[in-house]
Amino acid sequence: MALVRIPEEGATLSDREAIARRLADAGIVYERWEPSHPVPASASPAEILDAYDEEIARLKQEGGYVTADVIDVGPQTPGLDAMLAKFNREHWHDEDEVRFIIAGKGLFHIRPRTGPVLAIEVEPGDLIRVPRGTWHWFDLCETRRIRAIRLFQDSAGWTPRYTESGAERGFEPVCLGPGQLAGHGAAR
Numbered sequence: 001m002a003l004v005r006i007p008e009e010g011a012t013l014s015d016r017e018a019i020a021r022r023l024a025d026a027g028i029v030y031e032r033w034e035p036s037h038p039v040p041a042s043a044s045p046a047e048i049l050d051a052y053d054e055e056i057a058r059l060k061q062e063g064g065y066v067t068a069d070v071i072d073v074g075p076q077t078p079g080l081d082a083m084l085a086k087f088n089r090e091h092w093h094d095e096d097e098v099r100f101i102i103a104g105k106g107l108f109h110i111r112p113r114t115g116p117v118l119a120i121e122v123e124p125g126d127l128i129r130v131p132r133g134t135w136h137w138f139d140l141c142e143t144r145r146i147r148a149i150r151l152f153q154d155s156a157g158w159t160p161r162y163t164e165s166g167a168e169r170g171f172e173p174v175c176l177g178p179g180q181l182a183g184h185g186a187a188r
């Protein structure tokens with residue numbers, strides 16, 4: 001289950017319906033797909049895409065997405081820091097950013113045109129759709145691992161366009177999942 005923090009309001013949302021409603025107000029779609037098709041950690045990209053074939057087909061129809069793939073990055077990924085540096089500054093894309101998380105965790109910050117910044121921690125089972133033009137930035141959590149299904153309308157639209165607002169500098173890129181809340185990352 002995702003966790004949404006709203007630092008400017010001192011609020012944290014962990015209830016599925018409350019998260020979906022608050023994100024919808026900012027134009028962000030949030031769904032839970034798990035445990036409809038659990039896949040083993042060893043599953044290949046093709047097996048993952050097969051398992052979620054129905055959901056992917058529905059999203060393609062709803063959003064005009066034409067392709068889907070699986071991204072898999074971790075601490076051993078060559079050039080990981082350079083890759084992350086492209087996305088941890090506020091930017092937007094000319095197409096939607098659609099992610100269904102299979103493994104690992106990530107932290108999206110969304111800055112709506114009106115209203116406070118939303119920090120969204122995503123974990124396995126979370127689907128997030130960030131519409132084109134939305135100002136946002138992304139960080140990995142401390143495990144530096146994420147595996148996710150991505151959908152594209154046109155992969156050429158995926159290039160980040162930077163706002164150069166510096167807004168990301170006012171927010172800690174730190175994940176605060178249940179383990180961290182319980183005691184600084186203690187084992188759960």
Ligand SMILES: [Fe+2]
Binds near residue numbers: 087092093
């Ligand atoms: Fe992005």
